[in-house]
Amino acid sequence: MIPQNFEYSSPRSLEAALDQLAGGPDGSADGSTKILAGGMSLIPLMKLRLAAPERLVDLRRVPGLNYIREESGVLHIGAMTTHYEVESSALVRAKCPLLAEAAANIGDVQVRNVGTIGGSVAHADPAADYPASLLALEASVTLVSKAGERTMSVEDFLVDTMTTALEPGEIVREVTVPLEKSGAGTAYAKMVQPASGFAIVGVAARIGEGFARIGVTGLASKAYRARNVEALLEGGADAATAAAVIAEGVDANSDLHASADYRRHVATVYAARAIRQAISRKY
Amino acid sequence: MSTTISVTEKLVGKSVRRREDPRLITGTATYVDDLKLPGMHHACILRSPHAAAKIRSIDISAAQSHPGVVAVFTGPDVAGVGPVPCGASLPGLRVPHHAILATGRVYYVGHAVAVVVATDRYVAADALDLIEVDYEPTAAVADPEKALEPGAPAVHPEWPDNVSFTYHQEGGEPEKAFAEAEVVVKQRITSQRLVPMPMETRGCVAEYHAAEKSLTLWSSTQIPHLLRTLVGQMLGLIENRVRVITPEVGGGFGCKLNVYAEEALTSFVAMKIGKPVKWIESRRENFLCTIHGRGHVDYYEIAAKRDGTVLGLRLKLIQDLGAYQQLLTPAIPTLSVLMMPGLYKFRNISADIVGVFTNCVPTDAYRGAGRPEATHGVERMMDLLAVELKMDPAEIRLKNFIGNDEFPYATATGLSYDSGDYAAPLKKALDLVNYRELREDQRKAREQGRLMGIGISTYGELCAFGPSPATPAGGWESATVKIDPSGKVTVLTGASPHGQGEETTFAQIAADELGVPIDDVIVLHGDTAIVQYGIGTFGSRGTAVGGAALYFALKDLRAKIKKFGEMMLESDDVTFSGGVCTCNKTGNTVSLAQIAGMSYRAMRLPVNEEPGMQATRFWEPPNFAFPFGAHIAVTEIDRETGHVAVSRYVAVDDCGNIINPLLVAGQVHGGVAQGLGQSLWEQAVYDDTGQLITGELMDYAVPKATMMPWIETAHTTTPSPVNPLGVKGVGEAGTIGCSPAVVNSVVDALSPPGVRHIDMPMTPEKVWKVLEGARA
């Protein structure tokens, strides 16, 4: 990799990381400093010189950002937790299998060993796998800066293609998922783009007694909740009928791997598959 | 000729593990980029972002004054360097002057415009951003058929029709055959542009010794000796003062069977600055500037009788050449024409090639080079004919194969097929898949509404390049065998293997012939100062030609060893076997080490023998070798999405005698992987403005391990009479046999709704659209 010049630091505490992030001339964050997590999205951009941050603050040595634990019915996942750790966690598999399924669908083993959940949500790639499931799970992110912490829903956090509500100087500290009380069934169905491994479309379904949550990735400029599908399912529609509306009114992405029309079509197919599988997994 | 491989020793035929692998898998192998020379500088190349543009001016001043930058060169600076050579010739061929840096104009995205040399690669890359080029973009054309339309932008203004050459070949009486045919089937078939994608990109290091006027060039190439000759000519250097070394080469697949601008440019720069210079191609550059493969649009017509007997084949072949002729660019489609009859008795053939310039990187040899395209064409046409005549695809093939008693078989395209039993691999493959039952399964699947397909391809391949008159650069290969005074054996092969495993197979051959343990043999290659002149590894020729040269060198040494044995044992009844000479009367023995020692000490010599124990042979093959085989792919298509799953893949190849089954399986697996890549995923796509939109691995889908089906391999063995080892070559077989099997399978799956043809790559969207179209 031959990127442009940059400074690199590897702080040993969250405070130091936040200080360095807010390292602009006036002590405020100026956007030319970037966080480095797994580097699985940032480094490829730097390699192509599409991203040229002046400073990188590496979070890998910051303690206390890599954990998976349950606290009073909520699953807490530290931002630096790798996809592999989520995929293989007994706790996640037992209590929140949809997230483990999403993690297992990301890229390949090498990427999963290094890429992090915080990096994935912060990067907000419109074809990333996690967001669909996090939306269906009604997850939240906790952001921390020198000014303090704030928590917001993943839905509010994801603003647009590679754009989030993250303010300069803020770090994604953790992702939280309220755990299921009832026996909802969940499933993630993904059509893989054969070169990148990302989703052409990915649909996460979470279906319980009287409710349905559907998260969609790959189809539009950002991952979103398909509330029209949810409403039909909640009104008793069958999987195919509900799935059929998933792309209605959506400005679908179009590229070499899938035109907008085809993407819309496969979104309905994968939605139906995810919904059927989720229903079959209800307990 | 018969093989005389000794019966008592048996490494040949065994799955000996690759001796190359320990250094490769422990990361201790040395690639070009691992080289570090004292005082070494680094070159980075500025490349055109436009497919077609005039260069109004280039301002290099800011780059020149950037700290760490030593020099910047542009087109006019390198005007004295000869053009990038095209080694192929055809009547009337238009060869544009291919300067090593663009001068005045750029012709494709990635065209080299300037080179920066700096103390490190990062500085050099930064300085590229400081060069200001004032381009005046002009209209570009990237599609070969569009390039042929009247009024299309001219790639080279001096040739407004964009035609580099036309070529006609005919055999028999095609007009008559088509006039008399009871059935004629036509189809347009494409073979898309592909990126060869070696794991190691290209790269070179050049070091000039001014006092001796000598150049050492390390390059990741398949052809060190040819590179030495040609790069020396480009630079005006004396040939014996150029040394080319290929360290470990991380894959070539044909794309390193070439002489590239950068090899001369890096050398030029090293000569200018008087320091060693390294240039390493980035992956992005590899996409943009290393040759692509395929790039065919083919219009086929097949003539037949209603009973399925084929009569004739007609082809109009449009070859996308790109903007320049690289080393073998125009020759590649002529190989397609030679192989277009496949394994069948086509007595009447007509082919017209038009080689078309486009504003794209040149095409050239990529695994199979012309023959996958031909096989894809004829095998699709056989299936289309079978569908037309409602015949089984296996039956129509069996009906038209050249018979076992017809070899050597003179084809209508002027080749002489060496040996074959073309029905054997097909029958074996049909048995392996249990063809009748499989068709029954398919019938049931169809009743359930599933789209299951069975695809057969039978291929013939022209390889083991080849007799010298039929090749651009000489088709022989060389080998030297040296036995040290201690009896240890060194093989020097002119075939420059780069992953194929000849360090193993050649050691097997030498160990068997000399009766020594394999560990007593080392195989060296890829350094023109160490190895006698050689041609290189490509066209499945390494073992069939280089191995044969080795065989003859070993044969010479065996004779010499025996003479020494007779002298030392004082007997004329001596056998050399198992590494010792034995007197058949007394049972006395002398070992190879004793004999070798004696040959150098030379206290006594056999009559008419020289001291030393070394032999060199240059072997000229009398013909190509023609492997063949049958591949069967079973596919299942997701009706809702068009996704193709290969549920079964059987490859039965006949590559003659097998030196090492493990390596042959590896070659077949790798070849099939690339064939599946072309069939299902890979495509180098240029948009209408000539931008490569699949210029990253995030968009260009190379098959990954997880995407591969289980590959079942089997063999039939029909030795080649062309060489003493009876081998035919297997490096490209997998690629050649694969794509028609997969496409035939998918078309078979989609045949109930009436689909006739589909082009590669068969992406889900394309399959789905074809299916929608057929349903409508």
Ligand SMILES: Cc1cc2nc3c(=O)[nH]c(=O)nc-3n(C[C@H](O)[C@H](O)[C@H](O)COP(=O)(O)OP(=O)(O)OC[C@H]3O[C@@H](n4cnc5c(N)ncnc54)[C@H](O)[C@@H]3O)c2cc1C
């Ligand atoms: C070959 C390949 C295949 C892939 N396939 C898939 C796939 O199939 N599905 C998929 O979803 N993803 C895929 N990815 C992307 C992968 O999941 C990345 O790991 C993820 O998108 C980014 O995580 P990271 O930890 O690597 O972040 P980085 O690359 O380090 O950072 C990404 C961005 O997020 C910012 N950032 C990182 N962490 C934080 C934080 N804690 N707080 C604030 N900002 C932060 C960085 O500054 C940067 O802008 C693939 C990547 C590769 C290289």
